[in-house]
Amino acid sequence: MSASSDQRASRGGNVTINDIARVAKVSKKTVSRVINESPFVKEKTREAIKKVIAELGFLPDPQARALALGKSFLIGLVYDNPSPQYVVNMQRGILDALESTDFQLVLRPCDRSQPDFVQQVLRFAQQHKPFGLILPPSVSEAPELAAAIAAAEIDYVRIASVSIDDPDHLILTDDAEGSSKAARHLAELGHRRIGHIHGPVTFRSTHERRRGFESGLAESGLTLDPELVAEGGYTFASGQAATEALLAHSERPTAIFAGNDEMATGAYVAAREAGLRIPEDISIVGFDDTPIAGRLWPGMTTVRLPIREMGRAAARLLLDVANGARRETHLRFAPELVVRASTASRRTD
Amino acid sequence: MSASSDQRASRGGNVTINDIARVAKVSKKTVSRVINESPFVKEKTREAIKKVIAELGFLPDPQARALALGKSFLIGLVYDNPSPQYVVNMQRGILDALESTDFQLVLRPCDRSQPDFVQQVLRFAQQHKPFGLILPPSVSEAPELAAAIAAAEIDYVRIASVSIDDPDHLILTDDAEGSSKAARHLAELGHRRIGHIHGPVTFRSTHERRRGFESGLAESGLTLDPELVAEGGYTFASGQAATEALLAHSERPTAIFAGNDEMATGAYVAAREAGLRIPEDISIVGFDDTPIAGRLWPGMTTVRLPIREMGRAAARLLLDVANGARRETHLRFAPELVVRASTASRRTD
DNA sequence: TTCCAAAATGTCACCGGTGTCAATAGCGAA
């Protein structure tokens, strides 16, 4: 008998807006106003309600709010980046910004090579009505996706290199400038025969990085020998294979600039297997400064992209944009060259 | 005039259960039954409704369902693992299993060293009412967390090494057995002075791995010299520092078994900086087989944990458990030794 | 003191599903 009343007392557990309204002796609508920080609530009332909310440990139900609002409290990260390091760092940045907000990060990997790629993302967006989407490269570079998302009236922020067309809702990285720095660094070290391994042609960054690299070389009075350019896929294996090809040339390059760290890591292995020492026999430069760059031996000289910060900025921008709070809708990040130990002066022997 | 009617026609866009009910000439409850695959619907009715659903492209609203059900369609991954590789692989496995279901993966990083660690996770669970939680190490090893989650009536699956107490809802890895294999491998190569770098003592796996390693040595007639045991923190830097300490001994070890790949990577660097060659001068073995193991040169011999598969299994188990479909509630994964090039016979010169 | 616009709060339907339980339909036995 007493047991049943105990159970009733502890049942449910979840405090709702109705409980708050009853205890605070106001209507649920007023409580709702307080939750949503409406300015049309008398200060005294607001404080009284807040006190009750705190006492009862009330947590507004995101599902109920989403239903009423027609929009959920989920931030979707739509990605297809082959580099796990990139993805993790981006996640971290986003999570930094989402901490102590009501928003949750939902992962939505996808495959841009699939024919129904846009449909899949759109389906997710329509069904789950995310508060907004974050699109890092290369997803950010699919104009048809951005168009479809915009048509579905979903807010989004893209992260991309400067070559992207529409500058709105964009976190920009000046990949060309970063690559140019890499080129000048190698030129200053005396290298003349410099190879380049670029990423997949479907990535904008591939072209940006190559363009910047070539212009950096040009500033130093050098040109990129087409024979010393190899195509990779932003993956470790592709970097290794491309390096093997470059090293097979009769007069091999004394330095290689890879389009990302993953491929540069492959270059390390290929160089070692060819019996070359790094950096004595060959200098290697990567791009991204993912954790692996600092874990290799010797440490990899690379162009640093502040990925985590970019993720953080993207999430903040998204929240602002979705709340209609921000006017300036793009930010720019300049990559920096991180010189470690994989680059050295060209030997003159 | 015509414009306004056009707008009305295209307005909303979202098809709801009411639309389906109207078009199919049934009640929304019957449509609901079809969505939920209730067996109490006449075959003919079911097909007619399914046809309408397909034609109108109806997608049930997860938020509305969650509200009515008192449970969302989110699967929370609660993690504090310092190794990004581990986390990404786990995510991938879970996403594999969640593909083509209605469930979404939500990331919930946390910090077990924070005093309100359990409260934070609980708060998330209570507010967002996830369908279930997945707890990889070391979060899985906090009994107070599991208890709190269970008390909140949230389903969960833990991933842990065999030393965990409660065998229910568990994906088990036999870390001791894996470590034992590593020990036997090194013993067979003739190593006698073998060092060990273990992880943080707050991780169960730390003890499991050490225990297994010692028993593997014992099987080979060897013992682990306490002087050659160093403490790390499962991080790269800690592995590097611990290795430096081990190498400082008057008679340095000829092989080192690190508690995870991150620390083993640190060992690579420390060994190199000490002027040692791998594996000629020193053999190194890691644990996890994260991608970095195969990207280093020479390739790292390590104990492989099928992390992605474990994630997949965890998600499947969780869905089954939450649906009350599964009786046997734990699975076991046996790690395997992956021999690459960081281990070699002890030089006898 | 009275009156009125502005400020504050409340009412009630609705968001899109599901649970409970009632109502109807269908089918074999009597």
Added chain:
DNA sequence: TTCGCTATTGACACCGGTGACATTTTGGAA
């Protein structure tokens, strides 16, 4: 053909919030 029981289906309240609009307060001018 009628009855009784089971298989299907439906009616309606409710999950916990928010929007639109109505109502009540409030404060200061007249």
